[in-house]
Amino acid sequence: MSNAVQQPPAKVHLMPFCRVEIAILSIVDDHLCVLLAKRSQAPYAGRWGLPGGVIRIDLDEDLEAAVQRVARERLEVELPFLRQLCAVGGVSRDPRSKWGLSIVYRGLLPAEAFDPKAGKRIEALTWRPVEDVMVDAKLAFDHAQLVAQAVTATRSEVERMELPFGFLPEQFTLGELQATCEQILGRRLDKSSFRRKLDERKLVMPIEGEMRTGAFRPAQLFMRVLR
Amino acid sequence: MSNAVQQPPAKVHLMPFCRVEIAILSIVDDHLCVLLAKRSQAPYAGRWGLPGGVIRIDLDEDLEAAVQRVARERLEVELPFLRQLCAVGGVSRDPRSKWGLSIVYRGLLPAEAFDPKAGKRIEALTWRPVEDVMVDAKLAFDHAQLVAQAVTATRSEVERMELPFGFLPEQFTLGELQATCEQILGRRLDKSSFRRKLDERKLVMPIEGEMRTGAFRPAQLFMRVLR
DNA sequence: CTTAATAGTTGCATTGTGCCACTAACTTTA
DNA sequence: TAAAGTTAGTGGCACAATGCAACTATTAAG
Numbered sequence: 001m002s003n004a005v006q007q008p009p010a011k012v013h014l015m016p017f018c019r020v021e022i023a024i025l026s027i028v029d030d031h032l033c034v035l036l037a038k039r040s041q042a043p044y045a046g047r048w049g050l051p052g053g054v055i056r057i058d059l060d061e062d063l064e065a066a067v068q069r070v071a072r073e074r075l076e077v078e079l080p081f082l083r084q085l086c087a088v089g090g091v092s093r094d095p096r097s098k099w100g101l102s103i104v105y106r107g108l109l110p111a112e113a114f115d116p117k118a119g120k121r122i123e124a125l126t127w128r129p130v131e132d133v134m135v136d137a138k139l140a141f142d143h144a145q146l147v148a149q150a151v152t153a154t155r156s157e158v159e160r161m162e163l164p165f166g167f168l169p170e171q172f173t174l175g176e177l178q179a180t181c182e183q184i185l186g187r188r189l190d191k192s193s194f195r196r197k198l199d200e201r202k203l204v205m206p207i208e209g210e211m212r213t214g215a216f217r218p219a220q221l222f223m224r225v226l227r
Numbered sequence: 228m229s230n231a232v233q234q235p236p237a238k239v240h241l242m243p244f245c246r247v248e249i250a251i252l253s254i255v256d257d258h259l260c261v262l263l264a265k266r267s268q269a270p271y272a273g274r275w276g277l278p279g280g281v282i283r284i285d286l287d288e289d290l291e292a293a294v295q296r297v298a299r300e301r302l303e304v305e306l307p308f309l310r311q312l313c314a315v316g317g318v319s320r321d322p323r324s325k326w327g328l329s330i331v332y333r334g335l336l337p338a339e340a341f342d343p344k345a346g347k348r349i350e351a352l353t354w355r356p357v358e359d360v361m362v363d364a365k366l367a368f369d370h371a372q373l374v375a376q377a378v379t380a381t382r383s384e385v386e387r388m389e390l391p392f393g394f395l396p397e398q399f400t401l402g403e404l405q406a407t408c409e410q411i412l413g414r415r416l417d418k419s420s421f422r423r424k425l426d427e428r429k430l431v432m433p434i435e436g437e438m439r440t441g442a443f444r445p446a447q448l449f450m451r452v453l454r
Numbered sequence: 455c456t457t458a459a460t461a462g463t464t465g466c467a468t469t470g471t472g473c474c475a476c477t478a479a480c481t482t483t484a
Numbered sequence: 485t486a487a488a489g490t491t492a493g494t495g496g497c498a499c500a501a502t503g504c505a506a507c508t509a510t511t512a513a514g
Contacts, residue, residue, distance in 0.1 A: 015242035016284050018328060055316075057243055057326035062317025087314040087330045089282075090289025099284035101245060103314045103328075175461070190503055192463075197501095216460045217510040402492070417472055419494075424470095443491045444479040 016089060016101040020067045021052035023085065023150035024107040026114070027167050027183050028127045034147050035116065036133070038124035039140055043095050049140030050147070051075060052102065067105045075125070077114050079107040081166030085150055093141060106150040108166025158184050161197055165224050173212050173219035174198070243316060243328035247294045248279035250312065250377035251334040253341070254394055254410050255354045261374050262343065263360070264301070265351035266367055270322050276367030277374070278302060279329065294332045302352070304341050306334040308393030312377055320368060333377040335393025385411050388424055392451050400439050400446035401425070
Protein backbone atom coordinates (compact mmCIF):
# COMPACT_ATOMS: atom_id res chain seq x y z
CA MET A 1 0.00 0.00 0.00
CA SER A 2 1.98 3.03 1.19
CA ASN A 3 5.71 3.01 0.56
CA ALA A 4 8.47 5.37 1.54
CA VAL A 5 10.68 5.92 -1.49
CA GLN A 6 13.54 7.79 0.11
CA GLN A 7 14.24 5.56 3.12
CA PRO A 8 15.02 2.01 2.06
CA PRO A 9 12.00 -0.15 3.04
CA ALA A 10 9.60 1.32 5.54
CA LYS A 11 6.68 -0.47 3.95
CA VAL A 12 3.62 -0.91 6.08
CA HIS A 13 2.38 -4.44 6.32
CA LEU A 14 -0.73 -5.74 7.99
CA MET A 15 0.22 -7.52 11.19
CA PRO A 16 -1.21 -10.80 12.50
CA PHE A 17 -3.84 -10.80 15.21
CA CYS A 18 -1.69 -11.46 18.28
CA ARG A 19 -2.83 -13.24 21.41
CA VAL A 20 -1.50 -15.12 24.41
CA GLU A 21 -3.02 -18.42 25.54
CA ILE A 22 -2.41 -20.05 28.91
CA ALA A 23 -2.34 -23.75 29.78
CA ILE A 24 -2.67 -23.77 33.56
CA LEU A 25 -1.99 -27.16 35.10
CA SER A 26 -2.73 -28.36 38.60
CA ILE A 27 -3.20 -31.56 40.57
CA VAL A 28 -6.92 -31.85 41.34
CA ASP A 29 -8.28 -34.96 43.06
CA ASP A 30 -4.98 -36.77 42.50
CA HIS A 31 -5.08 -36.14 38.77
CA LEU A 32 -3.12 -33.81 36.53
CA CYS A 33 -5.69 -31.32 35.23
CA VAL A 34 -5.80 -28.31 32.96
CA LEU A 35 -7.98 -25.24 33.34
CA LEU A 36 -10.43 -24.77 30.48
CA ALA A 37 -12.75 -21.89 29.71
CA LYS A 38 -16.04 -22.08 27.87
CA ARG A 39 -15.97 -19.83 24.84
CA SER A 40 -18.81 -17.34 24.61
CA GLN A 41 -17.84 -15.94 21.21
CA ALA A 42 -17.07 -17.17 17.72
CA PRO A 43 -15.11 -18.96 16.58
CA TYR A 44 -15.86 -22.19 18.43
CA ALA A 45 -18.59 -20.54 20.54
CA GLY A 46 -19.81 -22.97 23.19
CA ARG A 47 -16.69 -25.12 22.96
CA TRP A 48 -14.08 -25.41 25.66
CA GLY A 49 -10.60 -24.03 25.14
CA LEU A 50 -7.59 -22.53 26.85
CA PRO A 51 -8.08 -19.12 28.44
CA GLY A 52 -6.28 -16.33 26.62
CA GLY A 53 -6.52 -12.78 25.41
CA VAL A 54 -5.26 -10.18 23.00
CA ILE A 55 -1.81 -8.67 23.44
CA ARG A 56 -2.28 -5.00 24.29
CA ILE A 57 0.78 -3.03 23.27
CA ASP A 58 -0.66 -0.05 25.09
CA LEU A 59 -0.92 -1.99 28.37
CA ASP A 60 1.67 -4.76 28.38
CA GLU A 61 5.40 -4.27 28.91
CA ASP A 62 6.24 -7.66 27.44
CA LEU A 63 4.78 -11.11 26.78
CA GLU A 64 4.83 -12.29 30.39
CA ALA A 65 3.12 -9.12 31.49
CA ALA A 66 0.44 -9.75 28.89
CA VAL A 67 -0.12 -13.24 30.27
CA GLN A 68 -0.34 -12.01 33.85
CA ARG A 69 -2.79 -9.28 32.85
CA VAL A 70 -4.99 -11.79 31.05
CA ALA A 71 -4.83 -14.16 34.03
CA ARG A 72 -5.73 -11.32 36.37
CA GLU A 73 -8.56 -9.93 34.26
CA ARG A 74 -10.14 -13.21 33.22
CA LEU A 75 -9.24 -15.64 36.00
CA GLU A 76 -8.50 -13.33 38.94
CA VAL A 77 -5.33 -15.24 39.69
CA GLU A 78 -1.59 -14.56 39.63
CA LEU A 79 0.72 -17.18 38.17
CA PRO A 80 3.91 -17.65 40.21
CA PHE A 81 5.23 -20.32 37.83
CA LEU A 82 5.05 -19.38 34.17
CA ARG A 83 7.02 -20.73 31.20
CA GLN A 84 6.72 -20.07 27.52
CA LEU A 85 5.55 -23.15 25.66
CA CYS A 86 5.53 -22.26 21.97
CA ALA A 87 4.12 -19.90 19.38
CA VAL A 88 1.56 -21.00 16.86
CA GLY A 89 0.58 -18.89 13.90
CA GLY A 90 -0.86 -19.07 10.46
CA VAL A 91 -3.79 -18.31 8.25
CA SER A 92 -5.73 -21.49 8.98
CA ARG A 93 -5.77 -21.43 12.77
CA ASP A 94 -8.98 -19.43 12.73
CA PRO A 95 -11.74 -20.99 10.62
CA ARG A 96 -12.56 -17.50 9.36
CA SER A 97 -9.16 -17.41 7.69
CA LYS A 98 -7.81 -14.64 9.81
CA TRP A 99 -4.05 -14.77 10.25
CA GLY A 100 -3.66 -15.49 13.95
CA LEU A 101 -0.55 -15.65 16.09
CA SER A 102 -0.71 -17.00 19.63
CA ILE A 103 2.11 -17.18 22.13
CA VAL A 104 1.26 -20.06 24.43
CA TYR A 105 2.36 -20.17 28.07
CA ARG A 106 2.31 -22.93 30.65
CA GLY A 107 1.50 -22.15 34.28
CA LEU A 108 1.52 -24.38 37.35
CA LEU A 109 -0.75 -23.77 40.34
CA PRO A 110 -1.21 -25.56 43.67
CA ALA A 111 -4.69 -27.06 43.66
CA GLU A 112 -5.73 -24.99 46.67
CA ALA A 113 -4.59 -21.68 45.15
CA PHE A 114 -7.48 -21.41 42.73
CA ASP A 115 -11.08 -22.54 42.69
CA PRO A 116 -12.78 -22.15 39.32
CA LYS A 117 -16.23 -22.39 40.88
CA ALA A 118 -15.64 -19.54 43.30
CA GLY A 119 -16.28 -15.88 42.57
CA LYS A 120 -18.42 -14.07 40.07
CA ARG A 121 -16.54 -14.99 36.92
CA ILE A 122 -17.65 -13.78 33.57
CA GLU A 123 -17.10 -17.17 31.97
CA ALA A 124 -17.41 -20.82 32.88
CA LEU A 125 -14.17 -22.37 34.06
CA THR A 126 -13.37 -25.95 34.93
CA TRP A 127 -10.51 -28.29 35.73
CA ARG A 128 -10.36 -31.22 33.31
CA PRO A 129 -8.01 -34.23 33.53
CA VAL A 130 -5.31 -33.88 30.90
CA GLU A 131 -5.69 -37.50 29.78
CA ASP A 132 -9.20 -36.71 28.59
CA VAL A 133 -8.41 -33.30 27.16
CA MET A 134 -5.38 -34.38 25.12
CA VAL A 135 -7.53 -36.66 22.97
CA ASP A 136 -10.65 -34.50 22.94
CA ALA A 137 -11.42 -33.59 19.35
CA LYS A 138 -14.06 -31.10 20.44
CA LEU A 139 -11.67 -28.56 21.91
CA ALA A 140 -11.40 -25.16 20.25
CA PHE A 141 -8.58 -24.50 17.78
CA ASP A 142 -5.54 -26.78 18.28
CA HIS A 143 -5.84 -26.49 22.04
CA ALA A 144 -5.87 -30.27 22.65
CA GLN A 145 -2.47 -30.42 20.97
CA LEU A 146 -1.23 -27.47 23.03
CA VAL A 147 -2.31 -29.15 26.27
CA ALA A 148 -0.43 -32.27 25.20
CA GLN A 149 2.68 -30.15 24.66
CA ALA A 150 2.28 -28.52 28.07
CA VAL A 151 1.96 -31.93 29.72
CA THR A 152 4.99 -33.28 27.87
CA ALA A 153 7.07 -30.29 28.95
CA THR A 154 6.02 -30.69 32.57
CA ARG A 155 6.73 -34.42 32.51
CA SER A 156 10.19 -33.89 31.02
CA GLU A 157 11.01 -31.49 33.81
CA VAL A 158 10.06 -34.09 36.42
CA GLU A 159 12.01 -36.81 34.60
CA ARG A 160 15.09 -34.59 34.82
CA MET A 161 14.34 -34.03 38.52
CA GLU A 162 13.35 -30.42 38.01
CA LEU A 163 10.81 -30.59 40.79
CA PRO A 164 7.28 -29.24 40.31
CA PHE A 165 7.35 -26.74 43.16
CA GLY A 166 4.71 -24.80 41.24
CA PHE A 167 2.21 -27.45 42.33
CA LEU A 168 3.24 -27.49 45.98
CA PRO A 169 2.91 -25.19 48.98
CA GLU A 170 6.08 -23.79 50.55
CA GLN A 171 6.27 -26.63 53.04
CA PHE A 172 5.70 -30.23 52.02
CA THR A 173 6.63 -33.76 53.01
CA LEU A 174 8.72 -36.01 50.82
CA GLY A 175 5.70 -38.26 50.45
CA GLU A 176 3.65 -35.37 49.07
CA LEU A 177 6.46 -34.38 46.74
CA GLN A 178 6.79 -37.90 45.40
CA ALA A 179 3.01 -38.32 45.04
CA THR A 180 2.89 -35.08 43.04
CA CYS A 181 5.63 -36.30 40.72
CA GLU A 182 3.82 -39.62 40.29
CA GLN A 183 0.55 -37.89 39.42
CA ILE A 184 2.34 -35.76 36.84
CA LEU A 185 4.10 -38.72 35.25
CA GLY A 186 1.17 -41.08 35.57
CA ARG A 187 3.33 -43.83 37.00
CA ARG A 188 4.81 -44.93 40.34
CA LEU A 189 8.35 -44.02 41.39
CA ASP A 190 10.75 -45.88 43.62
CA LYS A 191 10.94 -44.28 47.04
CA SER A 192 14.58 -44.99 47.77
CA SER A 193 16.02 -43.83 44.44
CA PHE A 194 13.77 -40.77 44.49
CA ARG A 195 15.09 -39.75 47.89
CA ARG A 196 18.65 -40.63 46.94
CA LYS A 197 18.49 -38.15 44.08
CA LEU A 198 16.92 -35.47 46.25
CA ASP A 199 19.77 -35.96 48.67
CA GLU A 200 22.67 -36.11 46.21
CA ARG A 201 21.52 -33.07 44.26
CA LYS A 202 20.48 -31.16 47.40
CA LEU A 203 17.11 -30.21 45.91
CA VAL A 204 15.24 -29.83 49.20
CA MET A 205 16.13 -29.15 52.80
CA PRO A 206 14.37 -30.21 56.00
CA ILE A 207 12.75 -27.50 58.12
CA GLU A 208 14.14 -28.12 61.61
CA GLY A 209 11.50 -29.29 64.04
CA GLU A 210 8.61 -28.86 61.61
CA MET A 211 6.59 -32.05 61.17
CA ARG A 212 3.33 -32.89 59.48
CA THR A 213 1.20 -34.78 62.03
CA GLY A 214 -2.24 -36.32 62.02
CA ALA A 215 -2.00 -39.40 59.86
CA PHE A 216 0.01 -42.15 61.49
CA ARG A 217 3.72 -41.50 61.79
CA PRO A 218 4.57 -37.78 61.50
CA ALA A 219 6.61 -36.72 58.50
CA GLN A 220 9.42 -34.20 58.29
CA LEU A 221 8.48 -31.02 56.44
CA PHE A 222 10.83 -29.81 53.69
CA MET A 223 11.27 -26.69 51.60
CA ARG A 224 12.88 -26.18 48.22
CA VAL A 225 16.52 -25.19 47.89
CA LEU A 226 16.92 -22.26 45.51
CA ARG A 227 19.84 -22.39 43.18
CA MET B 228 -10.69 3.50 19.61
CA SER B 229 -13.48 2.02 17.47
CA ASN B 230 -15.91 -0.39 19.07
CA ALA B 231 -18.69 -2.51 17.71
CA VAL B 232 -21.67 -2.14 20.02
CA GLN B 233 -23.89 -4.86 18.64
CA GLN B 234 -21.39 -7.73 18.41
CA PRO B 235 -19.80 -8.40 21.80
CA PRO B 236 -16.22 -7.06 21.65
CA ALA B 237 -14.68 -6.54 18.24
CA LYS B 238 -12.43 -3.77 19.47
CA VAL B 239 -9.52 -2.87 17.26
CA HIS B 240 -6.19 -2.87 18.97
CA LEU B 241 -2.82 -1.95 17.53
CA MET B 242 -0.81 -5.10 16.95
CA PRO B 243 2.89 -5.62 17.67
CA PHE B 244 5.41 -5.44 14.86
CA CYS B 245 5.88 -9.15 14.10
CA ARG B 246 9.03 -10.74 12.75
CA VAL B 247 10.81 -14.06 12.51
CA GLU B 248 14.53 -14.41 13.29
CA ILE B 249 16.67 -17.40 12.37
CA ALA B 250 19.67 -18.82 14.20
CA ILE B 251 21.32 -21.04 11.60
CA LEU B 252 24.02 -23.28 13.02
CA SER B 253 26.66 -25.27 11.18
CA ILE B 254 30.02 -26.91 11.75
CA VAL B 255 32.60 -24.76 9.97
CA ASP B 256 36.31 -25.57 10.27
CA ASP B 257 35.58 -28.01 13.10
CA HIS B 258 33.75 -25.37 15.12
CA LEU B 259 30.08 -24.83 15.87
CA CYS B 260 29.21 -21.58 14.13
CA VAL B 261 26.19 -19.35 13.67
CA LEU B 262 25.30 -17.33 10.58
CA LEU B 263 25.23 -13.60 11.21
CA ALA B 264 24.10 -10.77 8.94
CA LYS B 265 25.39 -7.22 9.00
CA ARG B 266 22.53 -4.81 9.56
CA SER B 267 22.20 -2.05 7.00
CA GLN B 268 19.34 -0.24 8.70
CA ALA B 269 18.50 1.16 12.09
CA PRO B 270 18.25 0.10 14.76
CA TYR B 271 21.74 -1.24 15.34
CA ALA B 272 22.88 -0.27 11.82
CA GLY B 273 26.36 -1.63 11.15
CA ARG B 274 26.09 -4.22 13.91
CA TRP B 275 25.89 -7.95 13.36
CA GLY B 276 22.72 -9.83 14.19
CA LEU B 277 20.61 -12.82 13.27
CA PRO B 278 18.99 -12.74 9.85
CA GLY B 279 15.24 -12.26 9.95
CA GLY B 280 12.31 -10.53 8.37
CA VAL B 281 8.77 -9.33 8.77
CA ILE B 282 5.89 -11.80 8.88
CA ARG B 283 3.80 -11.20 5.75
CA ILE B 284 0.24 -12.33 6.35
CA ASP B 285 -0.42 -11.81 2.65
CA LEU B 286 2.41 -14.18 1.65
CA ASP B 287 2.99 -16.68 4.44
CA GLU B 288 0.75 -19.65 5.23
CA ASP B 289 2.18 -20.04 8.70
CA LEU B 290 5.25 -19.29 10.81
CA GLU B 291 7.49 -21.94 9.22
CA ALA B 292 6.54 -20.70 5.78
CA ALA B 293 7.51 -17.21 6.84
CA VAL B 294 10.91 -18.46 7.98
CA GLN B 295 11.52 -20.36 4.75
CA ARG B 296 10.51 -17.32 2.69
CA VAL B 297 12.89 -15.09 4.63
CA ALA B 298 15.67 -17.67 4.25
CA ARG B 299 15.00 -17.91 0.53
CA GLU B 300 14.78 -14.17 -0.08
CA ARG B 301 17.65 -13.05 2.09
CA LEU B 302 19.98 -16.06 2.18
CA GLU B 303 19.02 -18.00 -0.94
CA VAL B 304 18.90 -21.22 1.03
CA GLU B 305 16.29 -23.74 2.10
CA LEU B 306 16.35 -25.06 5.66
CA PRO B 307 15.69 -28.81 5.88
CA PHE B 308 15.99 -28.82 9.68
CA LEU B 309 14.01 -26.11 11.40
CA ARG B 310 12.75 -25.89 15.00
CA GLN B 311 11.03 -23.15 16.87
CA LEU B 312 13.23 -21.76 19.62
CA CYS B 313 11.16 -19.17 21.46
CA ALA B 314 9.22 -15.96 21.10
CA VAL B 315 10.49 -12.67 22.46
CA GLY B 316 8.35 -9.61 22.66
CA GLY B 317 7.94 -6.36 24.48
CA VAL B 318 8.16 -2.63 24.32
CA SER B 319 11.86 -2.36 25.10
CA ARG B 320 13.32 -4.77 22.56
CA ASP B 321 13.64 -1.97 20.04
CA PRO B 322 15.53 1.08 21.32
CA ARG B 323 12.95 3.25 19.57
CA SER B 324 10.32 1.87 21.97
CA LYS B 325 8.35 0.10 19.33
CA TRP B 326 6.50 -2.95 20.60
CA GLY B 327 8.25 -5.78 18.80
CA LEU B 328 7.46 -9.48 18.69
CA SER B 329 9.91 -11.95 17.18
CA ILE B 330 9.41 -15.67 16.75
CA VAL B 331 12.90 -17.17 16.76
CA TYR B 332 13.76 -20.35 14.88
CA ARG B 333 16.81 -22.59 14.93
CA GLY B 334 18.08 -24.19 11.73
CA LEU B 335 20.87 -26.69 11.14
CA LEU B 336 22.82 -26.85 7.88
CA PRO B 337 25.66 -29.06 6.65
CA ALA B 338 28.72 -26.86 6.23
CA GLU B 339 28.92 -27.60 2.52
CA ALA B 340 25.28 -26.71 1.85
CA PHE B 341 25.78 -22.96 2.13
CA ASP B 342 28.62 -20.58 1.46
CA PRO B 343 27.99 -17.06 2.76
CA LYS B 344 30.69 -15.59 0.52
CA ALA B 345 29.21 -16.99 -2.69
CA GLY B 346 26.66 -15.25 -4.85
CA LYS B 347 25.58 -11.66 -5.18
CA ARG B 348 24.03 -11.19 -1.79
CA ILE B 349 22.49 -7.94 -0.79
CA GLU B 350 23.99 -8.04 2.67
CA ALA B 351 27.17 -9.19 4.35
CA LEU B 352 26.93 -12.65 5.84
CA THR B 353 29.43 -14.58 7.88
CA TRP B 354 29.86 -17.71 9.98
CA ARG B 355 30.99 -16.89 13.52
CA PRO B 356 32.00 -19.41 16.21
CA VAL B 357 29.22 -19.59 18.79
CA GLU B 358 31.68 -19.38 21.68
CA ASP B 359 32.60 -15.87 20.58
CA VAL B 360 29.10 -14.78 19.65
CA MET B 361 27.43 -15.89 22.87
CA VAL B 362 29.48 -13.44 24.92
CA ASP B 363 29.62 -10.67 22.33
CA ALA B 364 27.99 -7.59 23.81
CA LYS B 365 28.07 -5.82 20.44
CA LEU B 366 25.43 -7.97 18.78
CA ALA B 367 22.14 -6.34 17.80
CA PHE B 368 19.13 -6.63 20.13
CA ASP B 369 19.28 -9.66 22.43
CA HIS B 370 20.69 -11.84 19.68
CA ALA B 371 23.71 -13.04 21.68
CA GLN B 372 21.26 -14.44 24.22
CA LEU B 373 19.20 -16.06 21.46
CA VAL B 374 22.28 -17.73 19.97
CA ALA B 375 23.10 -19.08 23.42
CA GLN B 376 19.61 -20.53 23.64
CA ALA B 377 19.94 -22.12 20.20
CA VAL B 378 23.26 -23.69 21.17
CA THR B 379 21.87 -24.98 24.45
CA ALA B 380 18.90 -26.56 22.65
CA THR B 381 21.18 -28.24 20.10
CA ARG B 382 23.52 -29.50 22.81
CA SER B 383 20.63 -30.95 24.83
CA GLU B 384 19.48 -32.84 21.79
CA VAL B 385 22.90 -34.41 21.34
CA GLU B 386 23.14 -35.21 25.07
CA ARG B 387 19.87 -37.12 24.75
CA MET B 388 21.26 -38.89 21.65
CA GLU B 389 18.94 -37.05 19.29
CA LEU B 390 21.54 -37.04 16.56
CA PRO B 391 22.34 -33.86 14.61
CA PHE B 392 21.53 -35.23 11.15
CA GLY B 393 20.85 -31.64 10.13
CA PHE B 394 24.62 -31.13 10.11
CA LEU B 395 25.44 -34.26 8.13
CA PRO B 396 25.06 -35.47 4.57
CA GLU B 397 22.82 -38.49 3.93
CA GLN B 398 25.74 -40.89 4.17
CA PHE B 399 28.33 -40.59 6.90
CA THR B 400 30.80 -42.69 8.86
CA LEU B 401 30.49 -43.25 12.59
CA GLY B 402 33.70 -41.30 13.03
CA GLU B 403 32.20 -38.29 11.27
CA LEU B 404 29.01 -38.59 13.32
CA GLN B 405 30.94 -38.72 16.57
CA ALA B 406 33.21 -35.83 15.56
CA THR B 407 30.14 -33.72 14.76
CA CYS B 408 28.63 -34.47 18.18
CA GLU B 409 31.93 -33.60 19.84
CA GLN B 410 32.14 -30.28 18.01
CA ILE B 411 28.60 -29.42 19.07
CA LEU B 412 29.19 -30.32 22.70
CA GLY B 413 32.70 -28.89 22.83
CA ARG B 414 34.08 -32.00 24.49
CA ARG B 415 35.33 -35.48 23.59
CA LEU B 416 33.09 -38.54 23.71
CA ASP B 417 33.98 -42.14 24.38
CA LYS B 418 33.97 -44.17 21.19
CA SER B 419 32.75 -47.45 22.63
CA SER B 420 29.85 -46.08 24.68
CA PHE B 421 28.85 -43.81 21.79
CA ARG B 422 28.62 -46.78 19.43
CA ARG B 423 26.95 -48.94 22.07
CA LYS B 424 24.13 -46.41 22.34
CA LEU B 425 23.81 -46.08 18.55
CA ASP B 426 23.49 -49.85 18.43
CA GLU B 427 21.06 -50.37 21.33
CA ARG B 428 18.72 -47.62 20.20
CA LYS B 429 19.05 -48.51 16.51
CA LEU B 430 19.68 -44.89 15.51
CA VAL B 431 21.68 -45.60 12.36
CA MET B 432 22.02 -48.44 9.91
CA PRO B 433 24.98 -49.48 7.75
CA ILE B 434 24.65 -49.11 3.99
CA GLU B 435 25.63 -52.53 2.64
CA GLY B 436 28.87 -52.45 0.71
CA GLU B 437 29.27 -48.68 0.87
CA MET B 438 32.58 -47.61 2.37
CA ARG B 439 34.42 -44.31 2.71
CA THR B 440 37.92 -44.83 1.37
CA GLY B 441 40.94 -42.61 1.01
CA ALA B 442 42.18 -42.02 4.51
CA PHE B 443 43.81 -45.15 5.86
CA ARG B 444 41.44 -47.93 6.78
CA PRO B 445 38.10 -47.61 4.96
CA ALA B 446 35.05 -46.90 7.11
CA GLN B 447 31.54 -48.27 6.79
CA LEU B 448 29.01 -45.68 5.61
CA PHE B 449 25.80 -45.32 7.61
CA MET B 450 22.46 -43.60 7.17
CA ARG B 451 19.91 -42.45 9.72
CA VAL B 452 17.03 -44.65 10.78
CA LEU B 453 13.75 -42.75 10.63
CA ARG B 454 11.31 -43.31 13.44
C1' DC C 455 -1.40 -54.83 73.22
C1' DT C 456 -2.14 -55.80 68.56
C1' DT C 457 -2.96 -54.25 63.96
C1' DA C 458 -2.73 -51.13 60.27
C1' DA C 459 -0.78 -47.41 57.95
C1' DT C 460 2.70 -44.24 56.65
C1' DA C 461 7.78 -42.62 57.23
C1' DG C 462 12.31 -43.55 56.51
C1' DT C 463 16.63 -46.62 55.79
C1' DT C 464 19.53 -50.36 54.09
C1' DG C 465 21.32 -54.10 51.19
C1' DC C 466 21.72 -56.20 46.79
C1' DA C 467 21.27 -57.47 41.98
C1' DT C 468 21.13 -55.46 37.50
C1' DT C 469 22.20 -52.11 34.21
C1' DG C 470 24.57 -48.24 32.18
C1' DT C 471 28.90 -45.74 31.55
C1' DG C 472 33.72 -44.37 31.15
C1' DC C 473 38.23 -45.98 30.47
C1' DC C 474 41.64 -48.58 28.22
C1' DA C 475 43.59 -52.03 25.56
C1' DC C 476 43.40 -54.72 21.71
C1' DT C 477 42.90 -56.22 16.70
C1' DA C 478 42.08 -54.85 11.75
C1' DA C 479 42.90 -52.49 7.47
C1' DC C 480 44.65 -49.27 4.94
C1' DT C 481 48.42 -45.41 3.45
C1' DT C 482 52.82 -43.55 3.73
C1' DT C 483 57.66 -43.78 4.06
C1' DA C 484 62.00 -45.88 3.77
C1' DT D 485 59.06 -55.25 0.41
C1' DA D 486 58.83 -54.05 5.13
C1' DA D 487 58.06 -51.10 8.94
C1' DA D 488 55.63 -47.24 10.84
C1' DG D 489 51.66 -44.41 11.27
C1' DT D 490 46.74 -43.56 11.27
C1' DT D 491 42.04 -44.46 11.49
C1' DA D 492 38.20 -48.23 12.11
C1' DG D 493 36.08 -51.25 14.97
C1' DT D 494 35.61 -54.57 19.18
C1' DG D 495 35.96 -56.42 23.84
C1' DG D 496 36.94 -56.46 28.92
C1' DC D 497 36.57 -54.44 33.35
C1' DA D 498 35.86 -51.25 37.21
C1' DC D 499 32.67 -48.17 38.87
C1' DA D 500 28.41 -45.52 39.25
C1' DA D 501 23.45 -45.23 38.79
C1' DT D 502 19.18 -47.45 39.21
C1' DG D 503 15.34 -50.52 40.50
C1' DC D 504 13.65 -53.82 43.74
C1' DA D 505 12.57 -55.48 48.05
C1' DA D 506 13.08 -56.07 52.79
C1' DC D 507 13.61 -53.98 57.03
C1' DT D 508 12.91 -50.70 61.13
C1' DA D 509 10.36 -46.67 63.22
C1' DT D 510 6.46 -44.07 64.77
C1' DT D 511 1.99 -42.94 65.04
C1' DA D 512 -3.50 -43.90 65.23
C1' DA D 513 -7.26 -47.06 65.78
C1' DG D 514 -9.46 -50.85 67.92
